[in-house]
Amino acid sequence: MAHPGFHDDVEKLRGVMDTLREGLQVLSQDWRYLYLNAAAARHGRRRPEELLGRTMLECFPGIEHTPMFARLERCLRDQCTDQIENEFVYADGARAWFELRIQPTPEGLVVLSLDVSERKQLEGALRRADRLTALGQMAAGVAHNLGNILNPLALNLELIARRTRADGSLSGPLDAMRGVLRHGIETVSLLKDFNREATISRVTADLNAIAGETAELCSAAAVRRQPVVEIHVTVGDPPRVPVSPGELLAAVVNLVTNALDALPEGGRIDVRTGHGSDGAWVEVEDDGVGMPEAVQARAFEPFFTTKGDAGTGLGLATVYALVKRHGGEVQLRSGVGAGTSVRLVFPSSAERASGG
Amino acid sequence: MRMPHRILLVEDDAISRDALAALLVDDGYDVVAAPDGLDALAAAARARPDLVVTDFQMPRMDAPALVARLRADPTTRAVPIIALSVDPWTAPMRAATRADVYLDKPLDVAALSACIRSQFDRRR
Ligand SMILES: Nc1ncnc2c1ncn2[C@@H]1O[C@H](COP(=O)(O)OP(=O)(O)O)[C@@H](O)[C@H]1O
Ligand SMILES: [Mg+2]
Numbered sequence: 310m311a312h313p314g315f316h317d318d319v320e321k322l323r324g325v326m327d328t329l330r331e332g333l334q335v336l337s338q339d340w341r342y343l344y345l346n347a348a349a350a351r352h353g354r355r356r357p358e359e360l361l362g363r364t365m366l367e368c369f370p371g372i373e374h375t376p377m378f379a380r381l382e383r384c385l386r387d388q389c390t391d392q393i394e395n396e397f398v399y400a401d402g403a404r405a406w407f408e409l410r411i412q413p414t415p416e417g418l419v420v421l422s423l424d425v426s427e428r429k430q431l432e433g434a435l436r437r438a439d440r441l442t443a444l445g446q447m448a449a450g451v452a453h454n455l456g457n458i459l460n461p462l463a464l465n466l467e468l469i470a471r472r473t474r475a476d477g478s479l480s481g482p483l484d485a486m487r488g489v490l491r492h493g494i495e496t497v498s499l500l501k502d503f504n505r506e507a508t509i510s511r512v513t514a515d516l517n518a519i520a521g522e523t524a525e526l527c528s529a530a531a532v533r534r535q536p537v538v539e540i541h542v543t544v545g546d547p548p549r550v551p552v553s554p555g556e557l558l559a560a561v562v563n564l565v566t567n568a569l570d571a572l573p574e575g576g577r578i579d580v581r582t583g584h585g586s587d588g589a590w591v592e593v594e595d596d597g598v599g600m601p602e603a604v605q606a607r608a609f610e611p612f613f614t615t616k617g618d619a620g621t622g623l624g625l626a627t628v629y630a631l632v633k634r635h636g637g638e639v640q641l642r643s644g645v646g647a648g649t650s651v652r653l654v655f656p657s658s659a660e661r662a663s664g665g
Numbered sequence: 666m667r668m669p670h671r672i673l674l675v676e677d678d679a680i681s682r683d684a685l686a687a688l689l690v691d692d693g694y695d696v697v698a699a700p701d702g703l704d705a706l707a708a709a710a711r712a713r714p715d716l717v718v719t720d721f722q723m724p725r726m727d728a729p730a731l732v733a734r735l736r737a738d739p740t741t742r743a744v745p746i747i748a749l750s751v752d753p754w755t756a757p758m759r760a761a762t763r764a765d766v767y768l769d770k771p772l773d774v775a776a777l778s779a780c781i782r783s784q785f786d787r788r789r
Contacts, residue, residue, distance in 0.1 A: 456751035464684035
């Protein structure tokens with residue numbers, strides 16, 4: 310049904326279809342593209358003329374093995390409608406999420422597609438944040454219980470050590486126990502850190518000074534590496550941030566330590582500072598091995614490590630906790646073989662500083 | 666000879682309490698121990714401690730309530746108080762407790778000994 314004048318004006322209608330955000334495609338019973346609007350072609354990253362008249366299987370080899378294709382087949386066979394969210398992987402490995410609505414027609418199928426990648430990304434980020442919050446609470450609970458277990462051990466060990474001082478044969482085993490206990494206590498204190506409440510601190514840190522100190526502290530470890538790892542510092546003009554300098558230094562050193570671990574063949578680490586609309590930042594970038602997506606998704610979880618016994622899995626978790634405690638953001642960019650950059654962004658302290 | 670300083674030790678975990686009491690005795694202090702804040706109050710009235718070491722979380726009466734009572738009583742008002750906690754000392758926890766010194770558990774015994782000595786030195 311159309312208003313007179315619009316009626317039968319196919320070109321006009323086509324124009325309207327091509328302005329839609331939703332992709333619209335009509336497929337024949339043998340999977341040939343009969344019609345595509347501009348958005349549908351865009352969603353496939355093809356020009357319409359590349360697709361029209363050809364079959365889906367010719368245009369996207371392998372598509373017949375996807376769960377999405379099975380759903381299309383079912384709609385055609387059973388003449389039913391369906392609605393799915395589908396992740397599409399392009400030939401170059403890029404990915405996008407689409408919501409698809411499928412409906413049978415006399416010709417074959419009509420498929421409406423909407424790009425929901427942004428929403429999916431946001432949902433993913435929220436899920437990760439929720440999981441980290443939950444893990445933080447669990448970490449605090451574990452730290453509490455473990456602390457209560459280690460305390461009487463530590464006290465009694467000290468008592469035994471003092472009262473057996475005369476017996477030289479015991480000093481070795483007692484020192485060994487002390488060492489193990491100290492390790493346990495350090496782990497507990499890292500866990501505590503992970504869930505510490507926001508503290509409104511009056512101390513501020515100079516990101517440029519932190520970047521310089523980090524490079525100084527880590528350069529010894531970097532040049533000891535074979536092949537050598539170079540650390541470069543590039544500073545901008547960021548405002549001071551309301552974070553304890555000691556904690557921030559530890560965080561950035563942590564990032565450089567990870568970067569060193571990611572450069573078994575040597576390479577380059579960049580420590581940079583700067584500021585933008587969302588605040589002052591410090592970042593550590595390496596051109597090392599990078600992280601696959603599955604590792605990126607879990608890298609900030611406490612105890613997540615790919616380093617076996619050599620890792621604690623608490624480095625990025627504590628960095629994340631520190632930044633979150635100060636209302637900041639951690640931005641991770643990484644790709645397998647393409648290196649990694651971790652940027653810590655802190656909301657500028659300018660307002661608080663001028664308020665006294 | 667000078668009388669040894671008397672320390673009131675308040676800790677609900679018996680194993681920790683016994684060990685810490687023994688360590689403080691070895692350090693030359695006279696130690697009175699209590700398993701919670703309520704017993705500690707009675708012990709304080711009886712034994713007149715020169716210093717209190719108390720855990721934060723305890724059944725029946727915790728550190729904030731104990732400290733408030735000790736500070737309200739003229740006979741114990743000036744007694745230095747060292748508070749211990751297995752959870753991190755947050756600003757609200759400190760504000761509620763109002764101790765003189767806050768230490769973490771698991772306890773570093775050397776740090777506690779130093780802390781006790783400095784409290785006594787300061788008030789001599
Ligand atoms: N710069 C990096 N390059 C590659 N992978 C990294 C980098 N930083 C962290 N990762 C990955 O994240 C995991 C967690 O890091 P972290 O929390 O610091 O723990 P750990 O270093 O003890 O493993 C690492 O095991 C590693 O797989
Ligand atoms: Mg690490």
